[in-house]
Amino acid sequence: MSIDPQLLEVLACPKDKGPLRYLEAEQLLVNDRLGIAYRIEDGIPVMLIDEAITWPKS
Numbered sequence: 001m002s003i004d005p006q007l008l009e010v011l012a013c014p015k016d017k018g019p020l021r022y023l024e025a026e027q028l029l030v031n032d033r034l035g036i037a038y039r040i041e042d043g044i045p046v047m048l049i050d051e052a053i054t055w056p057k058s
Contacts, residue, residue: 001027001043013038015049030055 008022013031020029020038027040029047037055039046 001040003040003043003045011045011047014047015052028055 002024003022008020011020011029012018013020013034013036015036016031016034018031018033020031022029023037026037028037029040029045030037031052032055035055036052038048038052
């Protein structure tokens, strides 16, 4: 499932307010600056700081 490109343009990391990189195959939005990622469930980004995972995965 893909995310609307217009939505991707306005999404920002809730922690540092910077842009996110979309990984469609993994269904993740990645913040490379902080080394975290937010998962996407059923096409909906879970943009909660407490739900972020470490990226890249160890």
